[in-house]
Amino acid sequence: MSGITMVNLRRLDLNLLVTLDMLLAELNVTRAAERLHISQPAVSVHLAKLRELLDDPLLLPGPRGMRATARAEALREPLREALESLSRAVAPAAPFDPANADLTWRIAATDYTESTIVLPLLRQLRVQAPEARLAVLDLMPSRMARQAEQGSVDVMFHTTEDAPQGLHRKALFTEQYVLVGRRGHPKLRRRPTLRQFCELDHTIVSQDGGGFRASTDDVLAAQGMSRRVVFSVPHFLFLRSALANTDLVAMAPERLVRDDPSLQITSAPIDLPGFEISMYWHERVHRDPAHRWLREQIANVV
Numbered sequence: 001m002s003g004i005t006m007v008n009l010r011r012l013d014l015n016l017l018v019t020l021d022m023l024l025a026e027l028n029v030t031r032a033a034e035r036l037h038i039s040q041p042a043v044s045v046h047l048a049k050l051r052e053l054l055d056d057p058l059l060l061p062g063p064r065g066m067r068a069t070a071r072a073e074a075l076r077e078p079l080r081e082a083l084e085s086l087s088r089a090v091a092p093a094a095p096f097d098p099a100n101a102d103l104t105w106r107i108a109a110t111d112y113t114e115s116t117i118v119l120p121l122l123r124q125l126r127v128q129a130p131e132a133r134l135a136v137l138d139l140m141p142s143r144m145a146r147q148a149e150q151g152s153v154d155v156m157f158h159t160t161e162d163a164p165q166g167l168h169r170k171a172l173f174t175e176q177y178v179l180v181g182r183r184g185h186p187k188l189r190r191r192p193t194l195r196q197f198c199e200l201d202h203t204i205v206s207q208d209g210g211g212f213r214a215s216t217d218d219v220l221a222a223q224g225m226s227r228r229v230v231f232s233v234p235h236f237l238f239l240r241s242a243l244a245n246t247d248l249v250a251m252a253p254e255r256l257v258r259d260d261p262s263l264q265i266t267s268a269p270i271d272l273p274g275f276e277i278s279m280y281w282h283e284r285v286h287r288d289p290a291h292r293w294l295r296e297q298i299a300n301v302v
Contacts, residue, residue, distance in 0.1 A: 013049075017082075020046075024059075028065040056072070098132070101290060103290060105133070118134075151282075154291060160277070169278045170278060172277050172298070175276070177253060179251060194223075203250045204251075215272060220270065243257075243263055279295065
């Protein structure tokens with residue numbers, strides 16, 4: 001872009017372009033002033049400024065009003081398109097219509113939040129937004145902020161503790177741990193004592209891989225006790241299958257197991273701190289109508 005053009009753009013008032021667009025449509029200063037709801041002298045002042053800025057008379061006297069110069073004719077369509085584009089850009093966002101939404105949302109979740117949030121959400125989306133698509137990605141806590149900023153993920157579910165700063169957050173629910181085993185487990189017919197609890201064969205989810213210690217063990221150690229952890233798995237959903245098919249037990253998040261008919265929940269003889277699950281999203285989509293609608297649906301299903 002030339003230096004002259006840059007100077008002209010910096011001096012150019014948007015109102016001048018609106019006036020020029022109307023003058024090219026009407027080819028008459030009086031009618032242009034009436035449609036712009038300004039005085040005829042004001043339109044004449046705008047035209048004088050435009051002539052100076054563009055170094056062209058733009059409109060010349062004609063037999064029936066005014067006629068456009070070649071430069072003005074060349075500006076007619078590009079100017080109209082530019083003003084229409086600008087008008088669309090600054091117009092209020094249209095209401096979101098989920099029934100006709102043809103878009104893709106991307107959600108980052110663990111297998112736990114897939115089961116407790118995404119699955120109920122999917123049922124609702126298929127009814128209310130049947131044309132929309134939903135992609136579920138593995139949650140990588142260390143990359144949450146970058147993925148949100150880059151736009152590769154729209155919404156993320158993570159514990160409130162240790163979540164990255166700088167993202168919008170809404171707390172969804174607080175989870176608690178319960179003692180669970182297979183339906184009909186002979187040692188879970190009643191609440192076990194603390195000693196009986198420690199003697200059971202336990203399984204845990206070790207998301208770091210291969211661990212045999214969790215927060216339950218820290219609570220027990222503070223009381224001078226320890227339990228038998230004999231099985232470690234990387235995913236919560238595999239944990240459910242392992243419990244349903246063996247005599248193993250686990251301290252598991254209640255929402256994960258409470259509706260599983262193959263499992264039995266029993267009151268535990270130990271108080272284990274729970275955790276809060278929150279929804280996270282970036283400022284770039286905070287006011288987007290479609291994104292706001294999605295967040296409302298998520299909040300409703302939990």
